[in-house]
Amino acid sequence: MTYIAKPKVHAPTLTKNEIGLTRRDYEGTVSTLCAGCGHDSITAAIIQAFWELSIPPYKVAKLSGIGCSSKTPTYFLREAHGFNSVHGRMPALMSGANAANGDITYIGVSGDGDSLSIGFGQFGHAIRRNVNALYVLENNGVYGLTKGQFSAAADKGSTSKKGEANTMEPIDGCLMALTLGATFVARSFSGDKAQLVPILKAGLAHKGLAFVDVISPCVTFNDHEGSTKSYAYTREHNVEIVHADFVPPAEEITADYASGTLQNVMMHDGSWVRLRKFAQEYDATNRDTAYAYIRARQREGEVLTGLLYISPDSQDMHTQMGTVETPLVQLPYESLCPGNAELQKLQAKFR
Amino acid sequence: MTRINDFAFKIATPNGTGSSSANGLLMQAIFRMGVPVTGKNVFPSNIQGLPTWYEIRVSKDGYTARTQQFDLMLALNAQTYQKDVAEVRTNGWLLYDSTWPLEGSVARADVTYLGVPLSEMVNGAFKGVRERILMKNIAYVGALAALLEIDTDVIRTLLKEKFGRKPALMDSNQKAVDLGYEYAKTHLGAPLPIHLAPLDLTKDAILIDGNTSSGLGCVYAGATVGAWYPITPSTSLMEGFKGFCDKFRKTEDGKKKFAILQAEDELAAIGMVIGASWAGARAFTPTSGPGISLMGEFVGLAYYAEIPAVIFDVQRTGPSTGMPTRTQQGDLMLCAYASHGDTRHICLYPSDPREAFEFAVTAFDLAERFQTPVFVLSDLDIGMNDWMVPKLEWDDSYRPDRGKVLSAAELEQAKQFYRYLDVDGDGIPYRTLPGVHPKGAFFTRGSGHNKLGGYTEDDVEYADVMERISRKTQNAAQAVPAPFVRKGSKATTLGLLTVGGCHGACMEALDLLAKDGIALDYMRVRGFPFGDEVKKFLDAHETVFVVEQNRDGQLRSLLTLETGVPPAKLSSVRYWGGFPMSAQHVIAGVKAKIEVAA
Numbered sequence: 001m002t003y004i005a006k007p008k009v010h011a012p013t014l015t016k017n018e019i020g021l022t023r024r025d026y027e028g029t030v031s032t033l034c035a036g037c038g039h040d041s042i043t044a045a046i047i048q049a050f051w052e053l054s055i056p057p058y059k060v061a062k063l064s065g066i067g068c069s070s071k072t073p074t075y076f077l078r079e080a081h082g083f084n085s086v087h088g089r090m091p092a093l094m095s096g097a098n099a100a101n102g103d104i105t106y107i108g109v110s111g112d113g114d115s116l117s118i119g120f121g122q123f124g125h126a127i128r129r130n131v132n133a134l135y136v137l138e139n140n141g142v143y144g145l146t147k148g149q150f151s152a153a154a155d156k157g158s159t160s161k162k163g164e165a166n167t168m169e170p171i172d173g174c175l176m177a178l179t180l181g182a183t184f185v186a187r188s189f190s191g192d193k194a195q196l197v198p199i200l201k202a203g204l205a206h207k208g209l210a211f212v213d214v215i216s217p218c219v220t221f222n223d224h225e226g227s228t229k230s231y232a233y234t235r236e237h238n239v240e241i242v243h244a245d246f247v248p249p250a251e252e253i254t255a256d257y258a259s260g261t262l263q264n265v266m267m268h269d270g271s272w273v274r275l276r277k278f279a280q281e282y283d284a285t286n287r288d289t290a291y292a293y294i295r296a297r298q299r300e301g302e303v304l305t306g307l308l309y310i311s312p313d314s315q316d317m318h319t320q321m322g323t324v325e326t327p328l329v330q331l332p333y334e335s336l337c338p339g340n341a342e343l344q345k346l347q348a349k350f351r
Numbered sequence: 352m353t354r355i356n357d358f359a360f361k362i363a364t365p366n367g368t369g370s371s372s373a374n375g376l377l378m379q380a381i382f383r384m385g386v387p388v389t390g391k392n393v394f395p396s397n398i399q400g401l402p403t404w405y406e407i408r409v410s411k412d413g414y415t416a417r418t419q420q421f422d423l424m425l426a427l428n429a430q431t432y433q434k435d436v437a438e439v440r441t442n443g444w445l446l447y448d449s450t451w452p453l454e455g456s457v458a459r460a461d462v463t464y465l466g467v468p469l470s471e472m473v474n475g476a477f478k479g480v481r482e483r484i485l486m487k488n489i490a491y492v493g494a495l496a497a498l499l500e501i502d503t504d505v506i507r508t509l510l511k512e513k514f515g516r517k518p519a520l521m522d523s524n525q526k527a528v529d530l531g532y533e534y535a536k537t538h539l540g541a542p543l544p545i546h547l548a549p550l551d552l553t554k555d556a557i558l559i560d561g562n563t564s565s566g567l568g569c570v571y572a573g574a575t576v577g578a579w580y581p582i583t584p585s586t587s588l589m590e591g592f593k594g595f596c597d598k599f600r601k602t603e604d605g606k607k608k609f610a611i612l613q614a615e616d617e618l619a620a621i622g623m624v625i626g627a628s629w630a631g632a633r634a635f636t637p638t639s640g641p642g643i644s645l646m647g648e649f650v651g652l653a654y655y656a657e658i659p660a661v662i663f664d665v666q667r668t669g670p671s672t673g674m675p676t677r678t679q680q681g682d683l684m685l686c687a688y689a690s691h692g693d694t695r696h697i698c699l700y701p702s703d704p705r706e707a708f709e710f711a712v713t714a715f716d717l718a719e720r721f722q723t724p725v726f727v728l729s730d731l732d733i734g735m736n737d738w739m740v741p742k743l744e745w746d747d748s749y750r751p752d753r754g755k756v757l758s759a760a761e762l763e764q765a766k767q768f769y770r771y772l773d774v775d776g777d778g779i780p781y782r783t784l785p786g787v788h789p790k791g792a793f794f795t796r797g798s799g800h801n802k803l804g805g806y807t808e809d810d811v812e813y814a815d816v817m818e819r820i821s822r823k824t825q826n827a828a829q830a831v832p833a834p835f836v837r838k839g840s841k842a843t844t845l846g847l848l849t850v851g852g853c854h855g856a857c858m859e860a861l862d863l864l865a866k867d868g869i870a871l872d873y874m875r876v877r878g879f880p881f882g883d884e885v886k887k888f889l890d891a892h893e894t895v896f897v898v899e900q901n902r903d904g905q906l907r908s909l910l911t912l913e914t915g916v917p918p919a920k921l922s923s924v925r926y927w928g929g930f931p932m933s934a935q936h937v938i939a940g941v942k943a944k945i946e947v948a949a
Binding site: 056057058059060061063073074078079080081082083084085086089091092093094095096097098099100101103104121122124125129318321322323324325328329331333335336337338339340342343344346347350351 | 379382383553557558559567570571572573575576578595599600602605606607608609610611612614615616618619620621622623624625626627628629630631632634648649652742743744745746747749750751783784785786787788789791792793794795796797798806
């Protein structure tokens with residue numbers, strides 16, 4: 001066998017969440033990615049977020065396309081159904097699965113090649129449908145498995161390992177998502193777990209598609225000087241503009257920051273996202289000004305991170321379609337088939 | 352010479368003028384007179400202005416295939432006048448709008464010209480440009496009613512059923528019918544020697560197209576998710592499904608017990624179907640050849656990861672865009688082995704809208720039982736034309752075959768679950784659905800996997816799974832609908848084998864050939880992989896004519912590949928120009944071979 005199952009170690013001293021599970025219960029197999037890969041930090045953050053939210057792992061479906069990022073669903077939530085599909089097509093699978101059963105939590109993991117090149121169309125249309133899912137784009141600006149070609153997310157002027165400079169403009173997943181009408185847009189950095197975990201939690205609580213672009217340096221092909229997706233570059237240029245804190249439904253909201261820098265957004269399930277702003281003029285609930293602000297700061301060489309946009313009135317795919325409350329997979333056949341008497345009645349029309 | 356209830360006529364109009372409702376009215380009226388009737392709509396890939404034809408064949412013997420012998424032509428489109436005149440059979444009739452003089456250059460001495468001043472009559476009787484255009488069509492229905500003895504009471508009843516709530520519309524339609532009728536009665540010596548007489552042959556039948564019946568089949572099969580990208584000629588399948596769901600699948604407060612996803616392209620449409628099936632729904636997508644080409648990659652995933660999917664391929668002419676509004680059987684090979692790598696898929700081949708209804712249900716059962724994509728291959732002729740077929744029946748004791756899906760209770764009992772293990776020795780593993788039980792979790796992947804569901808790059812582990820899937824697919828050969836078989840009128844060494852929509856043409860040709868003393872045993876395959884009986888049929892005959900609608904003899908190639916019979920004994924009979932096949936095509940193909948041999 002060419003995969004390694006992580007042994008389940010009984011450790012009674014580990015902290016348990018509300019449903020009695022430890023972080024270990026949210027792990028998967030051992031990662032086969034390069035040591036130091038940003039994706040493994042994101043996996044750890046995902047494990048943390050699901051554990052903190054006490055979501056039963058088997059009530060989760062984790063889907064991905066193809067690429068290094070798309071391998072990662074194996075590394076978390078071993079008791080969840082996983083689907084490592086075809087390149088760039090995770091959003092279609094996720095849309096179909098969600099249409100069939102909207103009662104489970106969906107997480108889609110993708111990469112910059114997967115979402116911004118081969119699957120660009122699917123990425124855009126999943127956003128338009130507003131599928132209720134957490135969509136994580138693990139963004140390293142490079143094709144790893146094929147050894148170092150630029151991806152569509154590579155910045156103009158960023159150099160490859162061999163020293164060649166990228167000549168084309170990048171596709172920015174967050175800006176795209178904003179123009180396409182995404183109802184939740186965030187950017188984070190794999191090296192900043194304190195920022196990423198609450199964003200993932202808020203994304204999971206969001207009813208609709210929560211898009212999270214996570215800059216995740218590729219240690220093997222894109223961590224050199226001259227790359228704008230390296231650890232060093234990202235650390236230096238990333239500016240947190242809005243910090244999201246996730247407040248579970250039962251807890252009280254207490255304002256302890258200077259007025260004007262704090263914004264509370266209530267989520268569909270009664271939880272709250274508390275946004276701490278680091279720029280007075282930034283409004284994470286205004287799509288147009290958020291877009292303009294991000295663009296302006298980008299021109300100054302900054303990479304803005306945090307929960308960049310959240311729509312307070314998100315209508316997810318099922319709401320738009322007007323489907324019944326019961327997941328379609330649970331409807332008994334008897335309630336779906338009109339029967340022979342109706343068939344005979346109907347055929348009067350075909351005469 | 353008088354010919355009753357056995358003739359064909361053709362109506363030539365520019366498209367977008369509303370002639371389809373007039374043609375539908377004619378079809379229904381003849382049908383309600385108890386006389387078997389078939390309509391073929393020959394239309395352009397265009398919204399307004401290009402030529403369109405509607406062909407109506409009346410056959411007391413119940414023959415449904417297209418005929419190439421037109422007794423009467425309604426030449427109402429100046430653009431195609433010349434061609435239309437040429438198509439009338441010797442000693443036939445041609446009806447034209449005599450508001451304008453007829454060009455002498457296209458006159459034929461062996462054709463009787465019937466002038467009806469359609470434009471003049473409707474311009475006098477109706478106001479408004481649109482109404483005049485529409486009523487001109489209804490007026491030719493009136494003229495035909497007189498010429499062909501269509502029961503005017505039946506027409507009146509049909510108008511009442513259609514416009515019962517809009518009396519003004521009913522009145523103007525009736526007025527237009529009367530205008531045409533009176534004119535033909537008074538000036539044209541109606542009726543013609545070819546005409547109708549009431550029969551009692553349609554009371555257990557309906558007029559329906561295959562896309563509508565397939566959509567209905569999906570409702571009865573319990574499908575809850577449909578994903579699609581609109582493409583001619585499959586569009587009306589999803590529209591049919593939606594219409595029936597709106598009628599049968601809504602709760603009192605208007606909530607839907609179905610989901611229709613209009614995808615961004617066919618790649619996404621099949622992805623949604625696979626996602627929905629993976630989550631446990633019965634899901635399908637209707638498409639045509641170009642869509643199948645795009646779906647290839649995902650089809651391979653569903654085959655290898657063993658996920659059910661139902662794909663309706665309403666075939667049109669290829670390759671590439673081809674002729675989108677013309678019919679063909681050009682995707683037989685493509686669907687049988689779709690996607691890269693070693694694959695082989697279950698295919699069902701309905702021959703008419705009734706089978707299109709039944710096979711829609713069969714497709715879901717087979718897809719779930721064998722955990723694999725199933726293609727239902729109809730074509731534009733079956734999908735979009737109105738066919739007279741026996742009434743649809745439904746067995747209320749039917750329950751879906753969901754295949755081997757483990758429930759929460761079963762998983763609770765199980766020691767451990769492995770997705771791709773051949774527990775029962777039939778090549779079909781057990782599957783689980785997301786969100787049901789922690790023990791049911793597994794990782795679905797299109798990459799190499801072993802029988803336990805783990806990732807592998809090991810040659811033996813990889814081959815083990817691939818060989819099991821091959822066995823599984825081969826087992827499906829005995830589960831697909833058995834071929835339709837009819838023995839020849841006498842013992843014979845000749846066979847005739849066909850597929851799908853060629854059935855009508857073949858059945859008619861066999862009757863006509865029998866009259867000439869040529870007997871052939873007949874088989875129509877209805878599913879793929881072929882069952883043992885197909886090879887036996889080929890072995891049992893010295894020569895087998897293989898009738899199909901594509902250039903390269905794809906069915907013949909499939910038979911050769913799959914059964915190993917010597918190709919030389921399979922004599923190919925093909926018509927593939929885009930119109931439905933006629934008995935004459937089959938007869939010509941058979942006779943050419945027999946005469947050469949003699």
